[in-house]
Amino acid sequence: MTIDSGQLVDWSAFQAARSELGAGFVRILGYFKEDGVKSVAAIEDAMRAGNAAAIVLPAHTLKGESRQFGAEQLAAIAEAIEVIGRQCVETRDAPDQALEHVVKLRPTFEATLAMLEREANPLVERRPAAFGRRAV
Template structure:
């Protein structure tokens, strides 16, 4: 599954998080990378072990951290996995129904992370909104 960058990240929420976190933003995004890699691996291992209980906490963690940066599709996928896992724990049932979601998790995580890190990189040149800017003619003129 491939998303365009505009649908993977709510850039308004991203900008808000960036403003609120200030100088610590890049460091916290680094924690998101570290925690996310661990969470995805733990969810995949839980799926291989057919352990719904082991899936709940890493899915919950990934859900919350994703939404903090405006990564809503990733947060929603993690929430789906968490809900399935919780239901399976309550029913004392196999977590097989989570498989299709777990398979989509790793590529979506890394695709989203690449967008977040690219936008957070201070060395990336950005075009001003509207195509204007100092020395440039605004669009439509």
């Protein structure tokens, strides 16, 4: 599966979060990583077990935390899983409809997290290339 990395992060939302969170930004991004790893695993486990109720909370958590950092594509996938999970709980069905989204979830999470961590790394030089010169 290929992921369009150009659509993964809304960089203006990311910068707004970075400004709002200030010195705590990197620490909170670390929490997002930890929580995200747990949420993705919980969603996958619940999907394997056919347990719609167990999908809802980790999908909801991942959706909210993703939006905080501008990870809109990841948030949209988590939201789709959450909505399907809630509908399946109400109708007492297995969450089979969520499979397509669950398959996309881990690679999207990993690609998004890599982009966020790369951008948050204070050691990465962000100087734009000068006109007429090659970027170093």
